[in-house]
Amino acid sequence: MAAALQTLGGGIGITLHWIAFTPTIEQQATEEQKKKWLKLAQDVAIVGAYAQTEMGHGTFVRGLETTATYDPSTQEFVINSPTLTSTKWWPGGLGKTANHATVMAQLYTRGKCYGPHNFMVQIRSLENHQPCPGVTLGDIGPKMESNGNDNGFARFDHVRIPRENMLMKFARVEADGTYVQPPSSKLAYSNMVYLRGTFVMSAAQALASATTIAVRYSCVRRQSEMKPGEPEPQILEYQTQQYKLFPQLAAAYAFWFASWFMTQQHGSITGSMEKGDMSGLAELHALSAGLKSYTTAVTARGIDVCRMACGGHGYSHASGLPALFGGAAALCTAEGENTVMMLQTARYLVKCFAQSQAGKRLTGTVAYLSAVQPSPVAGNRNMSDLGTLVAAFQHRAARMVRHAAMQMQGEMQKGKAREDAWNSCSVLLIKAAEAHVHSFVVRNFAETVQTVEVDESVRAVLTSLCQLYSLYGITEHAGDFLKDGYLTGRDIDAASSHLSAMLARVRPDAVALVDAFDLHDKILRSVLGRYDGRVYEHLYEWAKKSPLNKSEVHESYYKYLQPFLKSNRAKL
Numbered sequence: 001m002a003a004a005l006q007t008l009g010g011g012i013g014i015t016l017h018w019i020a021f022t023p024t025i026e027q028q029a030t031e032e033q034k035k036k037w038l039k040l041a042q043d044v045a046i047v048g049a050y051a052q053t054e055m056g057h058g059t060f061v062r063g064l065e066t067t068a069t070y071d072p073s074t075q076e077f078v079i080n081s082p083t084l085t086s087t088k089w090w091p092g093g094l095g096k097t098a099n100h101a102t103v104m105a106q107l108y109t110r111g112k113c114y115g116p117h118n119f120m121v122q123i124r125s126l127e128n129h130q131p132c133p134g135v136t137l138g139d140i141g142p143k144m145e146s147n148g149n150d151n152g153f154a155r156f157d158h159v160r161i162p163r164e165n166m167l168m169k170f171a172r173v174e175a176d177g178t179y180v181q182p183p184s185s186k187l188a189y190s191n192m193v194y195l196r197g198t199f200v201m202s203a204a205q206a207l208a209s210a211t212t213i214a215v216r217y218s219c220v221r222r223q224s225e226m227k228p229g230e231p232e233p234q235i236l237e238y239q240t241q242q243y244k245l246f247p248q249l250a251a252a253y254a255f256w257f258a259s260w261f262m263t264q265q266h267g268s269i270t271g272s273m274e275k276g277d278m279s280g281l282a283e284l285h286a287l288s289a290g291l292k293s294y295t296t297a298v299t300a301r302g303i304d305v306c307r308m309a310c311g312g313h314g315y316s317h318a319s320g321l322p323a324l325f326g327g328a329a330a331l332c333t334a335e336g337e338n339t340v341m342m343l344q345t346a347r348y349l350v351k352c353f354a355q356s357q358a359g360k361r362l363t364g365t366v367a368y369l370s371a372v373q374p375s376p377v378a379g380n381r382n383m384s385d386l387g388t389l390v391a392a393f394q395h396r397a398a399r400m401v402r403h404a405a406m407q408m409q410g411e412m413q414k415g416k417a418r419e420d421a422w423n424s425c426s427v428l429l430i431k432a433a434e435a436h437v438h439s440f441v442v443r444n445f446a447e448t449v450q451t452v453e454v455d456e457s458v459r460a461v462l463t464s465l466c467q468l469y470s471l472y473g474i475t476e477h478a479g480d481f482l483k484d485g486y487l488t489g490r491d492i493d494a495a496s497s498h499l500s501a502m503l504a505r506v507r508p509d510a511v512a513l514v515d516a517f518d519l520h521d522k523i524l525r526s527v528l529g530r531y532d533g534r535v536y537e538h539l540y541e542w543a544k545k546s547p548l549n550k551s552e553v554h555e556s557y558y559k560y561l562q563p564f565l566k567s568n569r570a571k572l
C-alpha cells in the first residue's frame, strides 16, 4: 500500500507518515491522544507530515517562528505563520499528500513563550482533500533526488485547534492556560533522536545496496589486459578496484552492526525514561547525533566511489547508483544537518572530558576517555590484532578530544567568552567528535564479530572485514595516529601491508558478502547489480525504453536542428 502510494502519480509520498508523523504520536501523545490518532495513522485512515522546519530555520529549532497561542476563552490554540520565513518548508508529504501534520510551534500562554512544542493540525479536508480554512499548502519544487516525495510548504493564518491537539505526554497546558513543565525541555525533541537512530540503518542499507551493485558488476565487467595476450580480466581483479570497493563493503557491515547497537540503546534508554530516569538521554542524543552524521557522510561518499568504480554505466540511472547517492546525500542534511549534529556530539564529549578531569569515572561509549593514557607507549604493535586496532582508534579519539577541550580552555583563559572559544575551536571539535564516533564503530564492529552467533568460517570472514575496515581507517588518517607517537611509521607501513593482504583475502568472499545482504533486484533497481549478472542484455532493453526512443527522428529535429542545419548550409 505504502509503496503504491509512494509511486502513484510520482508526485506523492507517505514515507514521512511512517518514519516521522506516526512515531511522533507514539512518542509524544498522551494515552488519550493515542486512542484518538494512533490507530488512524497506523491504518492510514489519516496521512501525516512532520512539519518542523521552516523556510528560515531548520537547525535552530529554538528559532522557529510559527506560533501556537493559547486562548483560554475558547480553550483553543491559534496556529499562525507570522512571517514569510515562518512558512513550514521541506516536510515530506506536506505539499500534496498529507491531510494532517504535527506542527512544531512556539507555545505561548498567558503572554509567555515556552519554546517549541508539537501540535496536531488537520491541514486538508477528509472529504475532498482541499486545504482546510486558513491553511495554504504546496510543493517546494524539484530537488536533487527523491522527487517522488512531495516535500511541501504550509502557511497557517490564525488556524484554531482544540487545546487537546497539543501533544501533551511531556508538557501540558491546562484549560485555564497554566503551563506544566516537562521533565526535560528536550523531550519535545525525542522523535528526532529516534529518527536519527534509524538513519544509521538507512545508511547501512544504502551502502549495502551500492556495494552489491558495484561488486557484482565488477565481476561481470571485463576490461583491459593485466598481462599482454591474456583475456581481459574481471575488473575486481585490479587491486585498485578492491581498494575502492572493499572498504565500503566493510563499512556497510560496520554500520549495520552499529545500527543494531543504536536500536538496542534507544530501546533501553527510552524504556528507563518511561520510568522517569532521564540519565541516559544525553548519551543517547550524543550517540544518535554522531552516528547519524558519521554514517550518512561516509555512505554518501562511499556510494559515489561505487558509482565511479562502475565507469560510464555507473553514471547511468540504469545502475541505480545516482538515485542512491541522491538519497544518501539527503540523509546528510535531513534530521539534523551533519555538521550541527557532530557538534552536538562534540559538546557532550567536552562535558565528559571535564567530568573525567574532575575525577569522575566515565561510563558507556565515553568510558575509554578516562582509561586512555595521555603519554603514548610506542613500540612495534601487532597491526593485525583487532584489540591493538581498537586501542589505537580509542587513543586517537581520546587525544583529539583532550586537545580540542584543552584548546578551548586555553582560549577562555585568554579571556574569550565560552561561546567564542567554542566557535574558534569548532573545527578541532568536529574532528575530535568524528574520531570518537569512528572509534565507537570500530570497537562495536570488533565486539560484534567476536560475539555474534555464526559459523566459525563466517566469523573468520567477518574478522577479516573488520581488520580491513580498521586498517583502512588507520592508513587514511595516519597523521592522527602518528602525531603523538602512539603509532610509528613502521606501524603505519605494517598497517598498509596488512590492508593489502586483507584485500586479497576478502576477494574470494566478496560476492558472497554482498549476496548476504539479500537485496532483491526489485529493491536494488539496478541493471548493473542484477542477481543473474545479465547486465548487457538488460542495459540495452533499459535504454530502448528511454522516452527519446519513442520516435526514430525526434520532434526537436524538425523544430530546431533542421532549420539550424539548413541555415548553416545556406551560408556555405
Ligand SMILES: CCCCC/C=C\C/C=C\C/C=C\CC/C=C/C(=O)SCCNC(=O)CCNC(=O)[C@H](O)C(C)(C)COP(=O)(O)OP(=O)(O)OC[C@H]1O[C@@H](n2cnc3c(N)ncnc32)[C@H](O)[C@@H]1OP(=O)(O)O
Pocket (backbone or CB within 6 Å): 016, 020, 050, 052, 053, 058, 059, 060, 061, 062, 092, 146, 186, 189, 190, 192, 193, 202, 203, 206, 281, 282, 285, 323, 324, 325, 326, 327, 328, 330, 331, 333, 334, 335, 336, 337, 340, 344, 347, 348, 351
Ligand atoms: C538511499 C538513502 C536511503 C533512503 C533515503 C531516501 C530518500 C531521502 C529523502 C529523505 C530522507 C528521509 C527522511 C527525511 C526525514 C527528515 C525529517 C526532518 O528533517 S525533521 C526536522 C529535523 N530537524 C532537526 O533535526 C533540527 C536539528 N536541530 C536540533 O536538534 C537543535 O536545534 C540543536 C541543534 C540540537 C540545538 O538545540 P538547542 O536547543 O539550541 O540545544 P543546545 O545546542 O543549546 O544544547 C542544549 C542542551 O540540550 C541538549 N540537547 C539538544 N538536542 C537534544 C535532543 N534531541 N535530545 C536530548 N538533548 C538534547 C544538548 O545536548 C545540550 O545539553 P547540555 O546543556 O550540553 O547538557
Ligand SMILES: Cc1cc2nc3c(=O)[nH]c(=O)nc-3n(C[C@H](O)[C@H](O)[C@H](O)COP(=O)(O)OP(=O)(O)OC[C@H]3O[C@@H](n4cnc5c(N)ncnc54)[C@H](O)[C@@H]3O)c2cc1C
Pocket (backbone or CB within 6 Å): 016, 020, 050, 051, 052, 053, 056, 057, 058, 059, 060, 089, 090, 091, 092, 146, 151, 330, 333, 334, 335, 336, 337, 338, 339, 340, 343
Ligand atoms: C530530503 C529532505 C527531507 C526533509 N524532510 C523534512 C521533514 O519531513 N520535516 C521537517 O521538519 N524537515 C525536513 N527537512 C528539513 C531538514 O530537517 C533541514 O534541512 C535540516 O534540519 C537543516 O536545516 P536547514 O536546512 O535550515 O540548514 P541550516 O541550519 O541553515 O544549515 C546551513 C548551513 O549552516 C550550518 N550551520 C547551521 N547552524 C550551525 C551551527 N550552530 N554551527 C555551525 N554551523 C551551523 C550548517 O552546518 C550548514 O552547513 C528535510 C530536508 C531534506 C533535504
